[in-house]
Amino acid sequence: MLVAAAVCPCPPLLVPELAAAAAPELDAARAACTDTLGVLAAARPDLLVVVGPAEESAHGTHAEGTPGSFRGFGVDIDVRLGRAEAGTAVPAPSERRLPPxxxxxxxxxxxxxWSDAPIQGLGVGEPWEAERCIEVGRHIAARAERVALLVMGDASACRTLKAPGYLDERAAPFDASVARALGKADVxxxxxxxxxxxxxxxxxxxxPWQVLAGAAEExxxxxxxLYEDAPYGVGYLVATWS
Incomplete structure (x- = not known):
C-alpha cells in the first residue's frame, strides 16, 4: 500500500553545476525537494518507486543501480538510481540508462x-492514456506492504513568451488546477x-501524476x-502526500 509520496519537478537545471550562474534561481525548489524526500524517509517504506516521464526507448522499469548521466547537458556528472545489491549486474554504459x-x-x-529502502525506477510515456497510468499505479501500490513514490514531472511549459512552448493563456489555469490537486492529495x-x-x-x-493517483486510491x-513557481516559463511544483 502507498504510505507516502513526493512530487518534484525534473528539470536538469536542478543540478547546480548545470545551471551554473543561474543556480540560485532554483535554490527554493531544491530546498523543497529535500524537504519532501525527508517525508518519504520518515514514512519508513519497504520500497521506493521513482516515476518520471521518458522517451519511448526508456519506458518501463529501471533496476536499482541503473546509471544515468548529465553529460548530454554539458556537465561531467554521473549518477545511479540508488545502490545495486551485491551480485546484481549493473548495466554497462552502452546498455539501458536512466531517462533525464x-x-x-x-x-x-x-x-x-537516501538509504532507507530499495529503489525501483519507472519511465512512463507522454502518450500513455489516463487509464493505463492509473492501472500502473495500482500495481505499484501492491508491490510491498509499505510503498513510497517519488513522482517526477513538470507542469506546463507555456507560461511566458520565452517559455519552451511559447505563451499559452491556458497554461496558468492548468498549472493552478494541478497545484490544487497535489496540495490536497485530490486523487x-x-x-x-x-x-x-x-x-x-x-x-x-x-x-506520472496519474500513476500517483492510481497508487493512492486506497x-x-x-x-x-511546498513549492509553486514558473521560472523560465515552466511550471515547477513540489508536494508531499503522507
Missing amino acids: SLAVAAWLLERTG AALKALDTERARDLKASGRA AGLSGAL
Missing part, C-alpha cells in the same frame, strides 16, 4: 543520502486531468504543496 527525469531523481536521492482531480490539454501545454508530469493520504 529519473537521472534528476537519482541526483536528488544521492544529494539527500479524483488528478485522474480527470485533460490528456490533450496537458499535451498541448507540454506538461511532462501528467502521466491510501487516504493528505497533501501539502
Whole structure:
C-alpha cells in the first residue's frame, strides 16, 4: 500500500553545476525537494518507486543501480538510481540508462543520502492514456506492504513568451488546477486531468501524476504543496502526500 509520496519537478537545471550562474534561481525548489524526500524517509517504506516521464526507448522499469548521466547537458556528472545489491549486474554504459527525469531523481536521492529502502525506477510515456497510468499505479501500490513514490514531472511549459512552448493563456489555469490537486492529495482531480490539454501545454508530469493517483486510491493520504513557481516559463511544483 502507498504510505507516502513526493512530487518534484525534473528539470536538469536542478543540478547546480548545470545551471551554473543561474543556480540560485532554483535554490527554493531544491530546498523543497529535500524537504519532501525527508517525508518519504520518515514514512519508513519497504520500497521506493521513482516515476518520471521518458522517451519511448526508456519506458518501463529501471533496476536499482541503473546509471544515468548529465553529460548530454554539458556537465561531467554521473549518477545511479540508488545502490545495486551485491551480485546484481549493473548495466554497462552502452546498455539501458536512466531517462533525464529519473537521472534528476537519482541526483536528488544521492544529494539527500537516501538509504532507507530499495529503489525501483519507472519511465512512463507522454502518450500513455489516463487509464493505463492509473492501472500502473495500482500495481505499484501492491508491490510491498509499505510503498513510497517519488513522482517526477513538470507542469506546463507555456507560461511566458520565452517559455519552451511559447505563451499559452491556458497554461496558468492548468498549472493552478494541478497545484490544487497535489496540495490536497485530490486523487479524483488528478485522474480527470485533460490528456490533450496537458499535451498541448507540454506538461511532462501528467502521466506520472496519474500513476500517483492510481497508487493512492486506497491510501487516504493528505497533501501539502511546498513549492509553486514558473521560472523560465515552466511550471515547477513540489508536494508531499503522507
